[in-house]
Amino acid sequence: KNEVEQSPQNLTAQEGEFITINCSYSVGISALHWLQQHPGGGIVSLFMLSSGKKKHGRLIATINIQEKHSSLHITASHPRDSAVYICAVPYSGGGADGLTFGKGTHLIIQP
């Protein structure tokens, strides 16, 4: 079963700062997911990636398959980015498996 480690667990930053959240996993995977959980509890899929880098607006996700490591970056952070960011991978590495999750990174962006 895949194990997922995320860091940091908590992060408070000032508006405009560049944010990096890291994720490592133990078993080779088909794809890695980055999710955002809003204060109200809703979960939104931000990225699913299996190699290289993806970018959506101010969010960038990278993955290094050989090192079993991914990072999520937020450029020009804004208070509305405050949320829990969760890394997830298929629990046995396969394509459509259920996911196993990191504990999440609680991000607070102060104005």
Added chain:
Amino acid sequence: GAGVSQSPSNKVTEKGKDVELRCDPISGHTALYWYRQRLGQGLEFLIYFQGNSAPDKSGLPSDRFSAERTGESVSTLTIQRTQQEDSAVYLCASSLALGGPRGYEQYFGPGTRLTVT
């Protein structure tokens, strides 16, 4: 509908009672997942349905938990003889999983908040 829907949104039940939670996936999504998030903790995988294949029940925490899915539509998660430790938000997700090794994006419902008193 546009997204995954779940009902009820909130459920309060007495210890020992049975509860049923419902999930309506996105139309056409062959894969359906149930997850649980207990207060202050991370998300846990419970069960996964893919088309007509036997479900992957490896995440169910006890035999009090069961789930069914009718074809590629609605799923119900049933918890029998509820215990206080079952209190959690139960989340459903669906994806267009066509088989093979590639990953598929999962779309999450709003969750059902279960409180066992």
